[in-house]
Amino acid sequence: MSIDVALSNVSWKREGKMILSEIDWEVKSGEHWAVLGLNGSGKTTLLNMINGYIWPTNGTVQVLGNLFGKTDIRELRKSIGWVSSSLQERIRGTELGVNVVLSGKYASIGLYEHPGDEEYHKAYQLMEQLDCAELAENPYQSCSQGEKQKLLIARGLMGDPKLLILDEPTTGLDFLAREDLLESVSRMASEKGAPTIIFVTHHTEEILPVFSHTLLLRGGKVFDQGQTERVLTSGNLSAFLHEEVEVEWQRNRPWMLLKEKVKE
Numbered sequence: 001m002s003i004d005v006a007l008s009n010v011s012w013k014r015e016g017k018m019i020l021s022e023i024d025w026e027v028k029s030g031e032h033w034a035v036l037g038l039n040g041s042g043k044t045t046l047l048n049m050i051n052g053y054i055w056p057t058n059g060t061v062q063v064l065g066n067l068f069g070k071t072d073i074r075e076l077r078k079s080i081g082w083v084s085s086s087l088q089e090r091i092r093g094t095e096l097g098v099n100v101v102l103s104g105k106y107a108s109i110g111l112y113e114h115p116g117d118e119e120y121h122k123a124y125q126l127m128e129q130l131d132c133a134e135l136a137e138n139p140y141q142s143c144s145q146g147e148k149q150k151l152l153i154a155r156g157l158m159g160d161p162k163l164l165i166l167d168e169p170t171t172g173l174d175f176l177a178r179e180d181l182l183e184s185v186s187r188m189a190s191e192k193g194a195p196t197i198i199f200v201t202h203h204t205e206e207i208l209p210v211f212s213h214t215l216l217l218r219g220g221k222v223f224d225q226g227q228t229e230r231v232l233t234s235g236n237l238s239a240f241l242h243e244e245v246e247v248e249w250q251r252n253r254p255w256m257l258l259k260e261k262v263k264e
């Protein structure tokens with residue numbers, strides 16, 4: 001099995017501070033990983049490194065078989081789909097839903113090309129897959145937060161990426177919209193030929209069964225990584241958070257609660 005992401009002894013230092021320290025992480029082709037960490041733990045920095053926006057101070061980064069430093073990053077980025085809140089803010093409000101999706105083919109923010117029938121067919125197919133085809137003719141600005149995220153995920157898939165990065169895709173969604181989005185992601189991830197997915201979240205219960213592996217990031221270091229059920233235990237997460245928590249698995253999802261403190 002080939003390895004899609006290989007970070008070896010990766011560190012990143014800024015203004016005298018270690019933002020990432022000695023990260024070793026391997027994501028095999030076809031695996032789906034969740035990355036969990038508190039605010040400021042280095043998740044976005046890690047993703048920026050995988051996308052080649054920043055370079056490690058130490059260590060090596062290999063993505064889809066390309067060793068950074070010896071590869072054309074712009075070309076490589078065409079094989080990576082990326083959905084993040086910063087992307088969401090950059091899309092023009094008047095752009096129609098279908099055009100937002102189509103623009104993913106050209107890795108551009110607006111649509112400046114003239115897509116053919118094949119591209120339109122694919123865009124509609126992806127919107128069907130994510131259950132948002134009815135948004136095709138709607139301006140992006142009129143879509144709800146959850147609808148925008150679905151369009152952006154479809155956009156991310158438009159270029160047939162081998163790797164899809166979803167950076168906190170449920171931020172700002174209400175309970176139902178979140179469950180709906182998670183369901184769409186899970187369905188898409190289970191399809192034959194789905195890309196390898198890295199899903200960044202703050203919430204354990206968003207780690208659906210399709211995310212077979214989890215990486216815990218704390219203070220820029222890997223606290224633990226491996227099979228999700230092994231990593232997300234009450235003991236492990238209590239040590240990770242420096243707070244006593246209990247993990248309850250319901251419907252194959254890990255729900256985390258603060259342990260009740262016994263009053264003296």
Ligand SMILES: Nc1ncnc2c1ncn2[C@@H]1O[C@H](COP(=O)(O)OP(=O)(O)OP(=O)(O)O)[C@@H](O)[C@H]1O
Binds near residue numbers: 037038042
């Ligand atoms: N260019 C930079 N220069 C200096 N410090 C930085 C830089 N980029 C990030 N940091 C710091 O690195 C730490 C990790 O930031 P990062 O955004 O990667 O965390 P995160 O896990 O994505 O957080 P959140 O969950 O809040 O999005 C933070 O303390 C941040 O201030």
